Amino acid sequence: MDVKARDAEYIASTYKRFPVELVGGQGAELIDDTGKKYIDLGSGIAVNVFGVNDEEWKNAVIAQLNRISHASNLYYTAPQTELAEILCTRTGMKRVFFGNSGAEANECAIKVARKYASDKYGEMSRPMIVTLENSFHGRTITTLAATGQDVFHHSFGPFTAGFMHVPANDLTAMQEALEYHPVCGVMLEMVQGEGGVNPLDKEYVQAVAKLCDERDVILIVDEVQTGNGRTGTLFAYEQFGIQPDVVSTAKGIGGGLPLGACLMGEKVQDTLTPSSHGSTFGGNPVATAGAVNILSRIDDKFLAEVQRKSEKFVKGLTSIKGVKSVAGMGLMLGVETEKPAGEIVNECMKRGVLLLTAKTKVRLLPPLVITDEQIEQALSVIKEVIEA
Ligand SMILES: *Cc1c(COP(=O)(O)O)cnc(C)c1O
Numbered sequence: 001m002d003v004k005a006r007d008a009e010y011i012a013s014t015y016k017r018f019p020v021e022l023v024g025g026q027g028a029e030l031i032d033d034t035g036k037k038y039i040d041l042g043s044g045i046a047v048n049v050f051g052v053n054d055e056e057w058k059n060a061v062i063a064q065l066n067r068i069s070h071a072s073n074l075y076y077t078a079p080q081t082e083l084a085e086i087l088c089t090r091t092g093m094k095r096v097f098f099g100n101s102g103a104e105a106n107e108c109a110i111k112v113a114r115k116y117a118s119d120k121y122g123e124m125s126r127p128m129i130v131t132l133e134n135s136f137h138g139r140t141i142t143t144l145a146a147t148g149q150d151v152f153h154h155s156f157g158p159f160t161a162g163f164m165h166v167p168a169n170d171l172t173a174m175q176e177a178l179e180y181h182p183v184c185g186v187m188l189e190m191v192q193g194e195g196g197v198n199p200l201d202k203e204y205v206q207a208v209a210k211l212c213d214e215r216d217v218i219l220i221v222d223e224v225q226t227g228n229g230r231t232g233t234l235f236a237y238e239q240f241g242i243q244p245d246v247v248s249t250a251k252g253i254g255g256g257l258p259l260g261a262c263l264m265g266e267k268v269q270d271t272l273t274p275s276s277h278g279s280t281f282g283g284n285p286v287a288t289a290g291a292v293n294i295l296s297r298i299d300d301k302f303l304a305e306v307q308r309k310s311e312k313f314v315k316g317l318t319s320i321k322g323v324k325s326v327a328g329m330g331l332m333l334g335v336e337t338e339k340p341a342g343e344i345v346n347e348c349m350k351r352g353v354l355l356l357t358a359k360t361k362v363r364l365l366p367p368l369v370i371t372d373e374q375i376e377q378a379l380s381v382i383k384e385v386i387e388a
Contacts, residue, residue, distance in 0.1 A: 018349060027051035028370040039378045041366045042356045046225050049252040049294055051367035057255045057293050064289035071285065073278065080283035083292050087263055090234055092243060094269035098283030099260040102224030103138030105248035108262035108277060110142060112246055113185030113218035116271045126184040127162040130177045136194035137222055146187060169204045178215055185218040190236035193225035196359035197327050197334025202240050209242040218268060220246040228252035229298040229368055232307040232330035255294040257287040306330050306368050309375060316379035322386040331368055334361040337386055347385040353378050
């Protein structure tokens with residue numbers, strides 16, 4: 001049986017896959033089973049920050065594999081402490097809890113907000129978390145409840161109680177939510193990724209941060225997709241001039257291995273206590289050794305390059321006839337087109353460029369190491385397809 005038939009027979013049908021089997025590659029170039037090459041503008045959904053087959057990351061991972069590949073969190077292992085130190089030093093956050101995915105990082109963030117309020121104001125006195133309409137926070141029953149899209153609120157009920165959703169960039173709606181409901185936390189994506197690559201207004205984010213501060217509400221920023229250099233700073237919130245109480249991240253942090261992190265600031269640094277939370281795999285030494293390598297290379301020079309490449313993409317994309325708008329930050333871009341996005345993605349795939357969609361937009365999440373030549377080649381294919 002070939003891979004497609006075996007997949008159809010044995011894999012849960014949760015994914016609408018493209019008819020491509022990927023077998024290898026280097027950096028932003030991917031190769032399928034027929035030897036056809038593609039320029040990757042998806043990074044495995046913002047995961048492969050340094051592309052695939054990255055030599056330095058592989059060396060870090062292999063070196064750790066040759067020492068110890070897993071230990072329970074009942075024992076110390078060095079890589080997770082190194083990674084936590086890097087994350088805290090570079091963000092001003094105080095402590096890190098490691099899990100294995102974005103959903104788990106958000107679960108932790110939600111638990112932190114609720115426990116902070118429980119400890120301080122009494123059990124269940126402030127259970128509510130406010131998130132934004134059109135947000136995406138994960139696939140567990142709780143993070144689905146957190147997700148502000150009705151399409152995710154069917155078939156799996158009852159969902160976790162205690163979530164409400166308000167329109168993005170509507171300060172009055174947020175103010176009212178905080179005024180009239182027992183809220184312990186607000187959770188925001190700085191750029192809604194799955195929701196269509198929509199950056200929040202800076203003034204709105206700053207005003208929400210101020211409201212949270214005044215009311216002792218925990219501000220959680222979901223940087224699962226926007227984090228780890230994706231938007232041109234280590235985390236996107238830096239560009240909004242705020243300091244969140246909690247930051248969740250995953251996707252790009254592991255450089256390709258499953259890893260999620262929940263970063264806790266000063267206010268909540270002592271909220272999680274022994275046995276209040278845990279994970280068997282969380283902070284796995286191999287994944288965190290890889291992440292130490294990834295984060296140590298996302299320095300100011302590298303981030304400036306992300307910004308420069310972003311400008312190159314935006315300039316190229318906006319000059320295409322049939323492109324209505326380009327939104328996003330850094331190398332997280334959403335393109336609104338006259339033609340249906342799905343059609344453009346399929347045509348580009350045939351011509352060797354792998355793209356994503358987000359709602360009605362074409363979405364670009366290239367590896368941050370994509371070369372100028374690859375950007376130019378990809379842009380010329382996208383232009384050809386959109387203008388055809
Ligand atoms: C992808 C994503 C998640 C979920 O991450 P998983 O690793 O798939 O659980 C949560 N929040 C945002 C903003 C995401 O983009």
